[in-house]
Amino acid sequence: MAGVLMAVPSRIALLGCALLCACATLADAGRGDVDLPNVFSGPFRTLKRARRCYDDPTTGQQFCVGDDELPEGTQNGIAKYPGLPPSRSPSALVRGPLHVILFVGRGKEGSATDRIARLESKDARKFDDVVDVLPLDRPDEGASIGDPWALDVDGKVTLYYSSPTGGIFRARARDGLVGSSFDKDGPIALEGAASPLETEPARAPSVMLFGGRYRLFYASGTHLFEAESTDGLRFRRLGVALAPSASVDPATLPEGVRPPFDDASVDDPCVDRILTPAGRVLVRLLYTGRDKSGGSSIGYAGRFGDEGAFEKRAGFVYGGKLPGGLTKNSHANAPAVARFDDFALLYANQDTGESIQRLGVAISPQTISLPYPESP
Amino acid sequence: MRALATLAGVATAVSTLAISTAALAGPAETYGFLSRSTAMGGAVSADATDVSANFYNPAGLASAPGVRIDIGYMRANASLRMNGKDNAVDAVHGLVFGLVAPGKLLGMPFAFGVALHLPDDRVFRVRALDQQQPRWEIYDNRPQRLFFGAHLAIQPVKWLEIGGGLVFLAATRARLDITGDLSLSDAATSRLRHEVDADLTSIRYPQLGLRLKPTDRLRLSAVYRGEFQLTLDIEARLAVQAKLRDSSCATTLCVPFFTYLTTSSVNAFLPRQVVLGGSYDLTPDVTLDADVTWIQWSSYKSPMSAVTAQTKFDPPPGFPASLTPEKPAPTVVLPPNFQNRVVPRIGVEARLPLSPKGHSLALRGGYFYERSPVPPQSGGTNFVDADRHAFSVGTGLKLHAPFTEMPGDIHFDLHAQWSYLPERVFTKDSPADPIGDYRASGQIWSFGTTLGLAF
Numbered sequence: 068m069a070g071v072l073m074a075v076p077s078r079i080a081l082l083g084c085a086l087l088c089a090c091a092t093l094a095d096a097g098r099g100d101v102d103l104p105n106v107f108s109g110p111f112r113t114l115k116r117a118r119r120c121y122d123d124p125t126t127g128q129q130f131c132v133g134d135d136e137l138p139e140g141t142q143n144g145i146a147k148y149p150g151l152p153p154s155r156s157p158s159a160l161v162r163g164p165l166h167v168i169l170f171v172g173r174g175k176e177g178s179a180t181d182r183i184a185r186l187e188s189k190d191a192r193k194f195d196d197v198v199d200v201l202p203l204d205r206p207d208e209g210a211s212i213g214d215p216w217a218l219d220v221d222g223k224v225t226l227y228y229s230s231p232t233g234g235i236f237r238a239r240a241r242d243g244l245v246g247s248s249f250d251k252d253g254p255i256a257l258e259g260a261a262s263p264l265e266t267e268p269a270r271a272p273s274v275m276l277f278g279g280r281y282r283l284f285y286a287s288g289t290h291l292f293e294a295e296s297t298d299g300l301r302f303r304r305l306g307v308a309l310a311p312s313a314s315v316d317p318a319t320l321p322e323g324v325r326p327p328f329d330d331a332s333v334d335d336p337c338v339d340r341i342l343t344p345a346g347r348v349l350v351r352l353l354y355t356g357r358d359k360s361g362g363s364s365i366g367y368a369g370r371f372g373d374e375g376a377f378e379k380r381a382g383f384v385y386g387g388k389l390p391g392g393l394t395k396n397s398h399a400n401a402p403a404v405a406r407f408d409d410f411a412l413l414y415a416n417q418d419t420g421e422s423i424q425r426l427g428v429a430i431s432p433q434t435i436s437l438p439y440p441e442s443p
Numbered sequence: 444m445r446a447l448a449t450l451a452g453v454a455t456a457v458s459t460l461a462i463s464t465a466a467l468a469g470p471a472e473t474y475g476f477l478s479r480s481t482a483m484g485g486a487v488s489a490d491a492t493d494v495s496a497n498f499y500n501p502a503g504l505a506s507a508p509g510v511r512i513d514i515g516y517m518r519a520n521a522s523l524r525m526n527g528k529d530n531a532v533d534a535v536h537g538l539v540f541g542l543v544a545p546g547k548l549l550g551m552p553f554a555f556g557v558a559l560h561l562p563d564d565r566v567f568r569v570r571a572l573d574q575q576q577p578r579w580e581i582y583d584n585r586p587q588r589l590f591f592g593a594h595l596a597i598q599p600v601k602w603l604e605i606g607g608g609l610v611f612l613a614a615t616r617a618r619l620d621i622t623g624d625l626s627l628s629d630a631a632t633s634r635l636r637h638e639v640d641a642d643l644t645s646i647r648y649p650q651l652g653l654r655l656k657p658t659d660r661l662r663l664s665a666v667y668r669g670e671f672q673l674t675l676d677i678e679a680r681l682a683v684q685a686k687l688r689d690s691s692c693a694t695t696l697c698v699p700f701f702t703y704l705t706t707s708s709v710n711a712f713l714p715r716q717v718v719l720g721g722s723y724d725l726t727p728d729v730t731l732d733a734d735v736t737w738i739q740w741s742s743y744k745s746p747m748s749a750v751t752a753q754t755k756f757d758p759p760p761g762f763p764a765s766l767t768p769e770k771p772a773p774t775v776v777l778p779p780n781f782q783n784r785v786v787p788r789i790g791v792e793a794r795l796p797l798s799p800k801g802h803s804l805a806l807r808g809g810y811f812y813e814r815s816p817v818p819p820q821s822g823g824t825n826f827v828d829a830d831r832h833a834f835s836v837g838t839g840l841k842l843h844a845p846f847t848e849m850p851g852d853i854h855f856d857l858h859a860q861w862s863y864l865p866e867r868v869f870t871k872d873s874p875a876d877p878i879g880d881y882r883a884s885g886q887i888w889s890f891g892t893t894l895g896l897a898f
Contacts, residue, residue: 102528103577104881344526345870345880369874380875 103432104344107411108351108367108404109384111429113144114192114437134438137428138193144417146428148186148194153423155180156271156335156401157414158217160224160246165191167405168246169414169426170226172213173199176423179211183228185247190440191405191412192428201226201249207233214271214335214401219244220299227255227272227283234268235285237300255283257294259304264290271401273336274299275350282338282373284308284352289332291354309333309354309368309377328364328383329356335401340373348372353413355400356383363400365415385413385429399427410435469567469711470535470560470586471498474519475835477539478856478893481517482837483790484809486734488720489654489664490790493895494541497558500666500718501594501606502652504554507543508897509851515539515893517560519586523579523864523885525827532579535586537562539893552598554606560590569675571708571748574777575878577825580817582887584746585711588673594650604654619679624686635683664720664734671713672744679704685756701755709744714781728795734788740781740816745824750774777824781816801843807858809835821872827883829867835860854895862887 117133141147148154154171161167168187172180183201186194203212209232216227224246226238234257238249257269266288273284281296291309294302312327320326335355343349349369356366364386368377386397398418405412410430417427430437475481480495488500494513496503518536522529541558567588572578596606623635655663685700720734751774790809797803810833817828837858844850866884 100572100576100578100583101531102525103530104525104878106877106879109877343870343880344882345868347870347880349874349879367875369876371874378873378875380873380877 102409105432106349106351106369107406107431108353108369109365109380109413109431110433111365111385111411111413111431112433113427113429115143116141117143134436136192136430136437136439138190138439141192142419144427144429145419145425146188146192146194146414148426149197150425152176153180154184154186154426155416155424156214157403157426158215158337159403159405159412159414160217160219161405161407162244164407165189167191167194167412168217169194169403170200170215170217170246171426172215172228174211174213179231180213181211183212183215183226192439198247200247201228201238201251203230205233205236205251205253207254208236209233212236216272216274217246218274218276220276224249225274225299227274229270229272229285230268231270232268235270235272235283252300255296255299256301257304258301259294261304262290262292262307264288264307264310265292271335273338275338275340277340277373282340284336284338286334286336291333291336291352308336309352309379311356312379314359325382326358327356328358328362328386329354329366329379331357331359333357333366337402337404339404339406350377352377353384353402353404355402357400362386363398365399365402365413384431385415398424410437469588469590469713470517470519470537470562471590472713473582473586474517474535474887474889475858475860475891476558476560476590477513477541478515478837478858478891479792479805479807479839479854481860481889481891482807482809482835482839482856482858483732483792484788484811484833484835486720486732486788486790486809486811487722488652488666488718488734489662490720490722490730490732494543494556494558496543496596496606496652497541497556497592497594497608498590500652500654500664500720501556501608501650502596502604502654502664502666504543504556504594504596504606505545505552505598505604506654507545507554507556510544511542511854511895511897513539513541513854513893513895515856515891517889517891519860519887519889521579521582521885521887523582523883523887525577525881525883527882530579532583533564533587535562535889536564539891548597554596556592556594556596558590558592562587562589567673567711569673569708569710571675571706571746574745574747574774575823575825577827577878577881579828579883580746580779580826581815581828585713588711596652602656604656605652606654607649607651619677621679621681622683624684660724662722664718664722666716666718666720668713668716668718670715670739670742671711673710673712674707675710676707677705679706698756703753704750705752706748706750708746708748710746712744712746714742715739728793730792732788732790732792736786736788738784738786738816741783743779743781743816745776745779747776747824748774749776777822779824779826780818781826782818784814784816786811786813801841801852803841805839805841805856807835807837807839815867820869825869825878827869827881829864829883829885831862831864833860833862849896851896851898854893854897856893856895858891860887860889862889 114136116135118135120131138147154173157169157171173184174180181203182199185200187196188194208230212230214229224240229235235255237252240246241248269285271286275282281299283294293305293308296302312330314330315326317326333354337353340350352368357363364383367384368379370377386399401416403414413429415427416424419425476498477495480487491499492503492506520534521532523532538561543556545554570584594608598604618640620638649669652666681702684697686697717737722732788811792807795804813831815828815830817826839856842853864885870880
């Protein structure tokens, strides 16, 4: 047998060795995890200015790591737009890949917002086209308007907004889907018996339109409520949509587990409705959750179908801790979402370390990087 | 004397378990090993007497007609999609090589075989993904590894062949120590020392095969493959002085910070398997093969890393609370709850004589059906998989003594396999699930060629 083995042509053995050696190359880490399913409703990661450059003392050359996901002149997690007067409580419309229009409440620093402004960006992060589109000019609007919600209806941008004293109002664009000037329709009507929990005028509207029917989500007191309409002006109350979570004593929780972030109130609904790949209706609801220590974060709840209770996701989908540890959250609030094919951008009021909040921007899934075009 | 010889043969076979090494499955389990056997749907546990017997049934090595060396190449390209989007699952490709050398031991037919699948990309890949991240659990990571096998087989009596070996591969245990000064205000000025201590420890599982030849036209087989897994255990210890600025502790606030982190994950899990097979010569030139494989998927281990962390950090008054690290919650690894499956396989080979010199051409076909072992993913895990129908065809050219320097045979085999994974819909119990409902489907093409030299 050994003799036969020795008879193997040496060239074949040589060829085998050569092939083995030639293939002993380093490979990349591999893929297999792109374009994965996701409902794009968090957790969200703040967009960052993370590019850092260093001088290599041995070569004298500069090397850089990381990406800037935001333009120059911003800080981590903050979109670029005129900071004054302050803008609050965004609502987002998507007009193309990274083409976003935000409607925001705007007002003098230190006071409530008294107009609605329109901000437009072709890259979803630098909003340099800013114009006031809706002033406070009706007596029933009181001293303040804000919390806009924009949606497209019959080829027009339709704007719902609220006033602390007058409830929810509607306006419709004169220029179709551009949405730079509006005619006011006045306040909407909320009919039917109000819940005892509805202790204040309705505020912070979020509206979706499906099957020729409008579905309104709004805040009042410490809860979120739901109402339905066929014309977008006269709504019938459907009841409570979302309640604050029950309080939990942090001392009773396991290590590393946070107490509820929304045990004081829920506010600022941001709702949309999709058909899942399995063909089920999924209503996605982002909201502001406030805790009893004064912090706030963004939460998510979902519902299969157009009726019934929402189910909350455990923990917030955007926010962070404040100095003081697990029991204190950030002040992120008033979410709005711009949804694209492979990711979603969250716009929300965000702490900056200054006296006022700015419009923050974050992304989901967290694994996606969104380098800013000018980032080399 | 006959009984003594049989006993000696069995003892010899058993003794090989202690000395031979093998690392099987992975790419071979998923895409087949060597062109002839793959073309016949892998239904060859009773019919493989060539190098591929190292994987399908080592007992068949004892029937090898002579020394044979095979070398070839295979490639499998997957187009696996979720929600209609291709997830770019990596192709599996590499060299295949094997040898079988028969002889006599204590008067009994005896054979030694080795087989190798050497990926030309990476020897093996270990991935520990987030528990919720959807992944093609069967096709993404598990086939991305080396395959090496060595077996012995004997034929104590004419109608019985016994073969076996041990699976052997390395599991990893590693320890990472980081000590030094950590500047919280400017990480670039931190001065840290790292120590890494990694061990590769061997793991083994047995593979045994029997092959019976009750008649000249019928062969029966039974194969047992043990359970196999690659573990990756990492300990990390961080013991540093956390400083507010890049300065000595005499001029800035320093706080001792200690954290101990352990992760443990399982990769490339191969469940225990039992194969029963038969091979029947319909005519002298046509062979029909069939296998049934029971796979104990219920013992499947989650590839999720189990992470534990202990932290000690007692900041003094005045230390910025925003820099205080948060204690992470321990990981709860959800059980995969895979289900046991039976995989039927069928294959056929027709051999056409080409010349009186002994040249011949073989035409082959095969099919197998793998019902997915992955249960509905309605909760927090997203192991994605679908049923698999695999159709294969192939051909083989045998040239007998084509050159004067080559008194034996040259075998040139080709195969192609198409796997169809019909769409499967995954729905979630919770409407708050971050991944949501999804659809999964796909197809996989694999090709290969083998050049064999028989002496």
